[in-house]
Amino acid sequence: MSDAEDHIWSLREDPAYFSEQFRDILDHCEEMLPDTKGNPHSVTQPHRINTLWSRVLLNMVVHAYSNLQFFAILYGKVLICIQYEESAHNDIDPAKGLPEMYFHALTLLKFSLDQAVMVSLEQLEHSTFASPPIRKFFARMPPPDPYTSDINVIPRAGVKITRVDKECLKQLELYQPWAAQFDEAIQSEIEICRDSWKNMGPDFGQLHDAFLRKEFNEAARLAEPSGGKFTYPYSKRRTKETVDIMRRAKANLDIVWAKIDQITKKNVTGFEDTRSVVYQMLSGSRTLRRTPEWVESIKTDSKAESVTKRDLWELNKPLSKLFLDEPAQEPKKFKPEVKSKTKVKTKREQTEPATAEEATPPAVEAEPEPEATQPTFAVDAKALKVFRTLFFDPEVTSTPGLIPWNDFLYAMTATGFKIEKLYGSVWQFTPTQLDVERGIHFHEPHPKGKIPFETARRHGRRLTRTYGWHGGMFVLKEKS
Incomplete structure (x- = not known):
């Protein structure tokens, strides 16, 4: 889950990472496959290329947000199962049925895992078909309508379930003799399971409707990384020129995400709800690395504080104007020595928090507290x-x-x-x-x-x- 959070933050604050991810998704789009007649897809033509960029941006946002939401849901389901297992530990007998609440919690976990696997497989299939090294093993059927968003790919290779989901399902299957009853229970309560899954958080798939209405077009034009708009020379020595380039790249990235945030807020039902882990993460307080304006340094013998270190702490600004109408915070340093007595709070069910504070994802709650000193x-x-x-x-x-x-x-x-x-x-x-x-x-x-x-x-x-x-x-x- 923390990996999913880090991915989102990197997309929002690191121009080089954003540019790399955009190009990588573009390389793995099914639109890049030639059809069975060897013809390129119509969206690769210059007059329609912005449609392709819009699809890339849509996939980037939906996959990043949905993955975090899925992991938060599964995390919460697992914690509920652990709580029921601990409370009913003395009543669990292989010769008897599981306690009703515990069995129901395991059933919902199994259903949620199945849904997460389906989504992961769909993402993997679409990206695998067009992967440059194996693109020759797949073919795209010519579309009946050049303006359709539906793509039919003929696969000649299989795909695998992600390792994490597979291991979770395996552990449930080993929970005998009750594991055999999970699928039967899911089928008998399929509507309850579907409603439970549906109500766990916002459906970022709604952004696809915004894509069809061409609401992503302007953001995609700004997000496409050609022309050096996201050039970020972080490995070069700080000079006025390199600092200006870095600040320009981050400013360009801020504009892109401001557009994306507006689209998301407008189209995704319940995005600002307390059950939305993504919204809680983005709207919470967080120190982000910003590049300050270039200031001619005064020569000194002291090398205690480098330019890069000043970059890290000098500017603490929120990235998105959707979430960041807050007053600027004072720069803070962190200490790693944190007694994690509040860790119990991070294990609360993520999809049904009691308060706004408790809706914060575990990784955000567990961040170190501000402190003026650092160990060496x-x-x-x-x-x-x-x-x-x-x-x-x-x-x-x-x-x-x-x-x-x-x-x-x-x-x-x-x-x-x-x-x-x-x-x-x-x-x-x-x-x-x-x-x-x-x-x-x-x-x-x-x-x-x-x-x-x-x-x-x-x-x-x-x-x-x-x-x-x-x-x-x-x-x-x-x-x-």
Whole structure:
């Protein structure tokens, strides 16, 4: 769930990430497939290309928002099941039926997982067919109407259920002897299950109607990343020129999201409801990285505070004008030492919060509290090199490079993280010395096993959001 939140925030605050995701979705659009006669889709023609950009932007927003909403729903369902299991623990007997409320909660969880799998499979199928490396294995049927949005692709390869959903379903199937009754119970109460799923939060699929009404056209024209509008030279030394380019890119991105927010608020029923995890996340207080105006620096012998570090904390502005009619907040620093006694609140059912505060997603509630001081980690040269890339400062490090995955694991271990490989490329990092329980996931790079600089930079920003880390916290350990 925190990954889904980080993805949304990166789309909204990082022009380079937004541009990369836009191009990636464009490359995986079924419209990029030639039809069985070898002809390109009509929306790829210059006079209709904005329609294709609109579809790309629609997919980007719907997938990002829906994924977070789905994970919040499943998270809440799991917590309810845990609560019922704990309260009825002494009454669970394999020779008897489960307590009614517990069985009903498991049934709704099974139905919700099935729905999430269907949506995930649909997303995967549409993106898989047009993936450049395997595009030759699929063909698109010529449309009867060049202006239709329906696309018929002939698949010649299968797709798989996502690993997380598959594992959850597997665990439910192992819950014998009662697992065999779940599907039967779902069918007997199908309308109740559907209503429960439907009422869990806003339906971002309603944005498709806005797309058909061409409401995305203007936003898509602004979002299409050609012409250098999202050029973001974060790896270059800060000068007036580079700072102006970075500020221009973020200003352009702000305009795009202001348009998207207006469309979403207008078309998605219940978007501003307390059950909307996306809205609660976006409307909550949050420190966002903004690039301040260029100011000629006064030469000094002190190197205590770099330009990049000032960038990180100097401007604290909300990105979207839909959510950000609030007075500007004072810049804040964070401390990672947070006693997480409020963690119990994060385990509340996400879809039926009692108050607006309780509707905040777990990852937002668990963010570190403001504090003026930061700890310092004394690490060896190998680990320091990793952290200087994660929190790259062009004033300190001249050229960013790749990070070998094993070096990344080594550096995280050096700061007290317990590391565990979960499934596929996913690794879990759990802090043991920060006095905070919240862990974080990172994906192992493949096939080369090295983290590209662009990805490493995002890892660093995720560590900043989660623990308040920055490059100035890491120093070279003195040799004994």
